[in-house]
Structures are given as structure tokens and as C-alpha cells.
Amino acid sequence: MTKPDDLMTNAWKQQIGVALRLVETLTEESRKLREFQLTSAVEAHASAVATREALEKAADAQDLWRIQSEWWSASMNRSLEYWREAYEGMMRAQVSLARCLAVPAGAAKSGALPTSNAALLEMMGDAYKRWLETTSEIYAARAGTAAAEARKAA
Numbered sequence: 001m002t003k004p005d006d007l008m009t010n011a012w013k014q015q016i017g018v019a020l021r022l023v024e025t026l027t028e029e030s031r032k033l034r035e036f037q038l039t040s041a042v043e044a045h046a047s048a049v050a051t052r053e054a055l056e057k058a059a060d061a062q063d064l065w066r067i068q069s070e071w072w073s074a075s076m077n078r079s080l081e082y083w084r085e086a087y088e089g090m091m092r093a094q095v096s097l098a099r100c101l102a103v104p105a106g107a108a109k110s111g112a113l114p115t116s117n118a119a120l121l122e123m124m125g126d127a128y129k130r131w132l133e134t135t136s137e138i139y140a141a142r143a144g145t146a147a148a149e150a151r152k153a154a
Contacts, residue, residue: 021100029093036089040082047074098124 051071058064101121 018100022097025093025096025100029089029096033086033089033093036085040078043078044075047071047078 051067054067055064058067098121
């Protein structure tokens with residue numbers, strides 16, 4: 001027979017374990033993001049230096065136009081890649097955090113869902129729904145504004 005003290009101790013250990021997994025996950029994902037940002041910053045600096053050197057060697061307006069266009073295009077592509085990778089990294093971090101809060105298999109089968117985890121997961125779900133609704137409204141408003149401006153211009 002299990003004593004009440006044993007149940008409390010096990011529950012307490014489980015809560016501390018979840019907290020430690022959350023800290024470990026946040027630390028690891030933050031480290032990965034920092035490494036990615038540092039790599040991107042070094043690449044951006046190298047690109048700026050190379051572009052500056054090319055500008056110094058430019059002979060005419062056509063060279064300047066070509067250098068500027070190439071730099072702008074490459075910078076735009078790198079920027080899009082950067083934000084895509086940053087977004088994917090943040091999504092991986094959120095998935096990892098959600099896994100830390102997931103209900104253990106035994107608890108799910110027995111129907112014993114820890115209230116703190118259930119409440120937190122419900123709050124996260126509600127926040128994502130509100131975020132998705134707001135984002136959809138913003139994009140719809142921007143699309144409508146762009147269409148109205150196009151009609152005015154025509």
C-alpha cells in the first residue's frame with residue numbers, strides 16, 4: 001500500500017523534473033539560436049566587406065548598379081533564409097517545451113491528468129488560437145489595403 005507521503009514525494013519529484021527539463025530545453029534552444037545568429041552576423045559582415053571592396057573597384061555607373069543589385073538580391077535571400085531558420089528553430093523549441101509538459105503515458109491511460117499541466121497546455125492552446133486569429137486578420141487587412149491601393153492606381 002502506498003503512503004500519502006510517498007505520493008506527495010513522487011508528485012513533487014515529478015514537478016521538479018518537469019521544471020528542470022524546461023530549463024534544460026530553454027538553455028539548449030537558446031544556445032542553438034545564438035549560434036545561428038552569430039553565424040548569420042559573420043556572413044553578413046563578410047558580405048558587406050566584399051561589397052565595399054567591389055565598390056572601390058567599380059569603374060562606372062553600370063558597375064555600381066550591378067554591384068548594388070547583386071548585393072541587394074543576395075541580402076534579401078539571406079534575410080529570408082535567416083527568418084525562416086529562426087522561425088523553424090523557435091517552433092522546434094516550442095515543440096520541445098510542449099513535450100516536457102506532456103502527460104506521461106501511464107497518467108494518460110489512467111485518466112490522471114495533472115491539473116497544472118492541463119491548465120498550462122490549455123492556456124498555450126488558447127494563446128495560439130488568439131495569435132492565429134489575429135495574424136489572419138492582419139494579413140487579410142493588408143491584402144485588402146493592397147488591393148484598394150492597386151484599384152486607386154489603375
